[in-house]
Amino acid sequence: MNYQISKNAAALSPSLTLAIDAKAKQMRADGLDVVGFGAGEPDFDTPQHIKDAAVKALADGFTKYTPSSGTVELRRAVADKFLKDNGLTYKPSQIIVSCGGKHSCYNAILATCQEGDEVLVPAPYWVSYPEMVKLAGATPVVLPTTDATEFKIRPEQLREAITPKTRLLILNSPSNPTGTVYTAEELKAIGDVCVERGVLMMSDEIYEKLTYDGARHVSVASFSPAHYDHTIIVHGLAKAYSMTGWRLGFMAAPEPIAKAVDAIQSHSTSNPTSFAQKGGVAALVGPQDHLPVWLEEYDKRRSYACQRLNAMPGISCVPSRGAFYLFPNISQLGLSSTDFCARLLEEEKVAAVPGIAFGADYGIRLSYATSMANIEKGLDRMEQFVRRVAE
Numbered sequence: 001m002n003y004q005i006s007k008n009a010a011a012l013s014p015s016l017t018l019a020i021d022a023k024a025k026q027m028r029a030d031g032l033d034v035v036g037f038g039a040g041e042p043d044f045d046t047p048q049h050i051k052d053a054a055v056k057a058l059a060d061g062f063t064k065y066t067p068s069s070g071t072v073e074l075r076r077a078v079a080d081k082f083l084k085d086n087g088l089t090y091k092p093s094q095i096i097v098s099c100g101g102k103h104s105c106y107n108a109i110l111a112t113c114q115e116g117d118e119v120l121v122p123a124p125y126w127v128s129y130p131e132m133v134k135l136a137g138a139t140p141v142v143l144p145t146t147d148a149t150e151f152k153i154r155p156e157q158l159r160e161a162i163t164p165k166t167r168l169l170i171l172n173s174p175s176n177p178t179g180t181v182y183t184a185e186e187l188k189a190i191g192d193v194c195v196e197r198g199v200l201m202m203s204d205e206i207y208e209k210l211t212y213d214g215a216r217h218v219s220v221a222s223f224s225p226a227h228y229d230h231t232i233i234v235h236g237l238a239k240a241y242s243m244t245g246w247r248l249g250f251m252a253a254p255e256p257i258a259k260a261v262d263a264i265q266s267h268s269t270s271n272p273t274s275f276a277q278k279g280g281v282a283a284l285v286g287p288q289d290h291l292p293v294w295l296e297e298y299d300k301r302r303s304y305a306c307q308r309l310n311a312m313p314g315i316s317c318v319p320s321r322g323a324f325y326l327f328p329n330i331s332q333l334g335l336s337s338t339d340f341c342a343r344l345l346e347e348e349k350v351a352a353v354p355g356i357a358f359g360a361d362y363g364i365r366l367s368y369a370t371s372m373a374n375i376e377k378g379l380d381r382m383e384q385f386v387r388r389v390a391e
């Protein structure tokens with residue numbers, strides 16, 4: 001049998017991060033003491049009142065289909081969130097709740113991009129963006145950045161990259177994998193170029209609540225009605241409420257796009273899990289007092305890790321002020337990011353993600369969504385490794 005794999009599926013690159021992850025898991029299974037910096041999810045538990053709401057929904061028999069774009073109750077709660085946090089007015093019909101922020105990203109790209117379109121993806125990028133673009137049949141065009149500009153694209157760079165085929169720019173601030181947060185001024189300048197050139201923006205704001213050191217998230221949609229009209233916001237509950245396994249994300253978009261996404265979703269996944277949506281309402285309208293506690297802990301780890309990394313020979317690390325990642329530059333050590341991470345795992349039993357997975361071979365991604373004790377142990381080991389390599 002000759003199994004034909006579709007052109008779009010065959011174009012996907014298998015996840016490089018998974019190879020390291022699989023190896024780390026195997027080593028742990030073999031009884032080795034591996035320290036993991038690979039986590040892409042919070043190490044805290046989902047707050048209790050959110051779990052209670054979902055348990056109650058189950059007990060109450062809230063177990064059937066909901067509208068495919070989410071319950072009216074949850075879409076209202078999302079619209080209220082955008083008004084309260086971002087000063088943005090969306091009708092519930094402009095809000096689509098999906099099976100995770102990732103699903104929202106995919107829907108947004110699928111609804112707006114097709115063969116012949118170019119999508120601008122600043123690097124280091126979240127691994128899934130270019131692959132989603134390829135699945136839609138469009139072409140990802142990478143905009144490289146370095147740590148010298150805190151991983152931020154410049155308006156001139158954007159202007160030069162735009163062609164008549166450019167359909168969409170993907171923004172992600174605070175960023176995975178670098179933790180970088182654009183200032184309002186920087187972001188407005190980027191948005192201005194898109195408005196001027198008629199390029200749509202997909203702004204992934206899932207790390208909105210996770211900022212430190214006085215950095216503050218601003219949505220690019222909030223600068224003017226024109227910015228609003230050029231922006232699809234994708235968002236979700238996974239990171240700020242530690243609900244990664246719940247699979248709940250949402251999008252706010254201009255009406256025609258929301259309508260197209262609703263159609264896509266109604267013929268693919270249908271609604272996100274009914275009782276999870278009840279938990280989602282509890283997350284958005286309930287107490288938010290877990291957040292300052294988590295932020296203080298993340299910030300402590302961030303400062304510590306950054307200081308330790310900058311004290312290592314041949315390593316420099318931008319003290320990024322968002323999400324829960326650092327992206328130290330390892331290029332001085334003369335190893336590719338893949339070799340660096342493979343040897344770090346082999347020789348010191350520390351798992352990190354090679355930057356090449358994010359389109360930036362000069363760095364590695366370290367997640368500090370792990371305990372302080374783990375961070376200390378992992379960085380002690382990494383320091384030994386780096387000293388050996390630097391000799």
Ligand SMILES: *Cc1c(COP(=O)(O)O)cnc(C)c1O
Nearest residue numbers: 100101102126176206236238249
């Ligand atoms: C985690 C993450 C998401 C969404 O995750 P879900 O679990 O699908 O909600 C989206 N974008 C980025 C950049 C992320 O890191």
